[in-house]
Amino acid sequence: MSEYDFEDEGFGLSAEESGQNGKQGNGLRQYLDEISTQLKEMRAENAALKAEKTRVDVETALKAKGYAPAAAGLYTGTPDKLDDWLTANGGALAKLAPEGQESGEVTPQGPPATTVSATDQAQMQRMQEAGTQGVLPPQGSEAELAQALKNAKTPAEFAEIMRANGSQHNWT
Structure with missing residues (x-):
């Protein structure tokens, strides 16, 4: 027998361990x-750790950009695509209070209250008043209006009915 002949040796295992009793490979x-x-x-643990690291990275990036870190739960992408997502959705997210500002103070959100000059506002007010002088706002639903028009007996x-619902046409 050569030194490389393992046929009967069982690789140094007993007969039971080498699988000779029908348990081969069990x-x-x-x-x-x-x-x-x-x-x-x-x-699974690795995936959970990666997800946690990504969430922490997104929270850190959001906080650095002035957004509330809680918004990280809304973002499902990778941290390197966060800027694109913020461009599209950042307006709907809560902003952090600037440092040094007390939490009781409210930071105005969105555009200023008005961007129309005082003279233009006065002109707009006159236009609105001119368009509705002597005419009541529409009353009831479209179905009610249609029924009332069908039930009108005379042109007057x-x-x-038409004047009462906003028409400025002279129907007489």
């Missing part, structure tokens, strides 16, 4: 199943 299968289970658990009654 030990190896069991070992592979255990390793596979451990690998799945490690992958029809004209009155």
Whole structure:
């Protein structure tokens, strides 16, 4: 027998361990199943750790840009794409109070209350008043208006209904 002949040697294992009793490979299968289970658990843990790191990175980036870190729960992308997402959705997110400002003070959000000059506001007010002088705002639903118009017996009654619902046409 040569030094490389392992046919009867069983690789130094007993007859039971070498699989000669019909249990060939059961030990190896069991070992592979255990390793596979451990690998799945490690992958799940790794994925959870990566997700947590990404969330922390996004929270840090949001805070650095002046947004509330709680908005990180809304963002599902990678931290390097955060600027694109903020460009599209940043207006809807809560801003952090500037440093040095007390939390009781409210920071105005959005555009200023008005961007129209005082003279233009006065002109707009006159236009609104001129458009509605002597005319009541529409009353009821469209179905009610349609029914009232159908039920009008005279042209004068029809004209009155039309004027009452915003028409400035002379129906007489």
